[in-house]
Amino acid sequence: MEKHADTLRNHGIKPSLTRMLILSYLTEEGSHPTVEEIYKALIGTIPTLSKTTVYNTLHLFTQKKLARAVMLKDQETRYDLAAHPHAHFQCLECNTVYDTSAFPQLSAPEEFLKHTVEDVSILFTGLCQSCREKSSHIEQ
Amino acid sequence: MEKHADTLRNHGIKPSLTRMLILSYLTEEGSHPTVEEIYKALIGTIPTLSKTTVYNTLHLFTQKKLARAVMLKDQETRYDLAAHPHAHFQCLECNTVYDTSAFPQLSAPEEFLKHTVEDVSILFTGLCQSCREKSSHIEQ
DNA sequence: TTATAGTATTGTAATCAATTCAATTTTAAA
DNA sequence: TTTAAAATTGAATTGATTACAATACTATAA
Numbered sequence: 001m002e003k004h005a006d007t008l009r010n011h012g013i014k015p016s017l018t019r020m021l022i023l024s025y026l027t028e029e030g031s032h033p034t035v036e037e038i039y040k041a042l043i044g045t046i047p048t049l050s051k052t053t054v055y056n057t058l059h060l061f062t063q064k065k066l067a068r069a070v071m072l073k074d075q076e077t078r079y080d081l082a083a084h085p086h087a088h089f090q091c092l093e094c095n096t097v098y099d100t101s102a103f104p105q106l107s108a109p110e111e112f113l114k115h116t117v118e119d120v121s122i123l124f125t126g127l128c129q130s131c132r133e134k135s136s137h138i139e140q
Numbered sequence: 141m142e143k144h145a146d147t148l149r150n151h152g153i154k155p156s157l158t159r160m161l162i163l164s165y166l167t168e169e170g171s172h173p174t175v176e177e178i179y180k181a182l183i184g185t186i187p188t189l190s191k192t193t194v195y196n197t198l199h200l201f202t203q204k205k206l207a208r209a210v211m212l213k214d215q216e217t218r219y220d221l222a223a224h225p226h227a228h229f230q231c232l233e234c235n236t237v238y239d240t241s242a243f244p245q246l247s248a249p250e251e252f253l254k255h256t257v258e259d260v261s262i263l264f265t266g267l268c269q270s271c272r273e274k275s276s277h278i279e280q
Numbered sequence: 281t282t283a284t285a286g287t288a289t290t291g292t293a294a295t296c297a298a299t300t301c302a303a304t305t306t307t308a309a310a
Numbered sequence: 311t312t313t314a315a316a317a318t319t320g321a322a323t324t325g326a327t328t329a330c331a332a333t334a335c336t337a338t339a340a
Contacts, residue, residue, distance in 0.1 A: 016306090016317070035297080048305095049317045055298070057317095071211040071263065075327080076297065089252045100249040108264055109240040112229045118266035123211065124248055126258035154286065156335090175326080188334095190290045195327070215298080216326065 011064040018046060022057050023066070031099055032070045032078035032088070071121060072097060083122075091128035093135075098128065151204040157187060162197050163206070171239055172210045172218035172228070210262060212237060225260075231268035233275075238268065 004023045005015040013019060025038055033041075039054050058079050061067035070078040072090050078097075080086075089098040108117045127135070144163045145155040153159060162181055165173065169181065179194050198219050201207035212230050212269040218237075220226075229238040248257045267275075 007180075014307090014316080018318075045251045048319075052299085052320070053318055063166065069213060071213060073209060073211060087249060089248075089255055089257070091255070096230070098255070100251050102249055102251075104246055104249055106244055106246055108229075109227060109242055109244055111240050111242075112227075112238065112264055113233070114269045115238070115264075116267040116272055117229070118232075120248070120263070121263045121265070123261045124252055124255075124257045124259070125261070127256040129254045130254055132236055153335095154287080158289075163299080188290070192291075192328085193289055 007066070011061075011066040013060060013064055013066065018042075018049065018053060019057055019060075021045060022054065023061070026061075026067060026079065027082050032072075032075040032080050032097060034078055036076065038079075041133065068119065068121075072123060073125060087122040089124040089126070089128070091131055092125055093127055093131040096128055096130075147206070151201075151206040153200060153204055153206065155192040158182075158189065158193060159187060159200075162194065163201070165208060166201075166219065172220050172237055174216040174218055176216065177212075203204070208259065208261075212263060213265060223261075227264065229264040229268070231271055232265055233267055233271040234280075236270075238267055253255050262269055 001020060001024070003056060004020045004027070007023060008015040008019055021042055022038060025033065025041055029041065034059065035051065035054050038058075039049065039051050042054075043049050044128075047131060058067060058069075062069055062079070065082050067079050068082045068085075069082050070088065073086065073092065074095070085103045087100045087104055089094070089100075091098075106120060106122065108120070141164070142161060144160045144167070147158055147163060148155040162178060165178055165181055167211075173181075175191065175194050175198065178198075179189065179191050182194075183189050198207060198209075202209055202219070205222050208221050208222045208225075210220050212218060212228065212231065214230075214235065225243050227240045227244055229240075230236070244262060246260060246262065247270065248260070
């Protein structure tokens with residue numbers, strides 16, 4: 001837990017219990033959770049937790065570059081730790097999101113060099129293995 | 141206009157006037173418009189146009205792979221023609237979106253090869269030239 | 281032409297993620 | 311302590327999107 005406090009301090013964030021638990025969830029639980037998921041996971045531990053606090057905290061983390069908003073073909077925004085950049089693959093059939101461990105090598109196009117590029121996000125979409133197998137079954 | 145009708149037919153979409161005008165807007169007007177922008181642009185020409193129709197049409201276009209939903213750090217979904225894939229740069233300060241003409245060369249990571257990758261979207265984020273200049277002015 | 285079925289369009293109501301904001305609680309410093 | 315600043319809360323609101331039932335349009339066959 002002290003590890004999380006340090007991480008927060010290192011990013012210029014005062015380590016409250018709520019913040020440590022949200023960071024802990026981002027670190028230890030499954031990737032790219034939504035605000036709703038985080039809220040539901042922590043309301044048992046922090047009975048007074050408000051969803052607004054989860055929103056506030058994730059905005060703060062994102063601003064301080066501790067977390068990153070992952071944009072998917074989805075309604076809800078999802079969050080990842082900024083320390084582990086990875087590309088995503090999202091199945092358009094079942095909406096499951098898969099991660100890469102490695103981040104594809106990619107440099108910014110020349111046209112963007114005049115801007116200050118701080119981050120890149122890469123999203124592959126298509127049909128996942130499991131959905132492809134299911135649909136080929138049906139068609140036969 | 142007949143050109144647009146052909147494009148629609150080629151994608152298995154029956155060419156109604158509304159659909160042609162929406163396609164025309166996507167083709168000729170600025171990139172990645174929102175539903176709201178398309179609606180406002182066309183309500184003068186089609187006075188009975190409903191926003192639901194714009195939503196329906198864009199869903200249809202996307203499904204038929206004529207258009208693509210562009211995911212940005214934004215509330216509103218934006219749409220582009222699928223025929224012109226390009227990466228985007230979005231300024232986190234002013235939210236302006238810049239395009240590339242060229243699409244960065246990028247192959248799917250090995251871990252994704254078992255899935256059927258149909259599309260890739262790439263989003264660079266940071267501070268655009270104009271905002272960087274503005275903010276350096278202020279700080280001096 | 282008329283009837284009919286299928287498709288497209290419309291508008292209202294509902295949904296739901298996200299934000300606003302004022303009130304309350306907590307924390308830390310004087 | 312006292313006080314000010316920061317963090318958290320919750321209710322109300324916003325705004326994009328969807329659901330859905332009603333209406334309008336289109337095309338084909340009798």
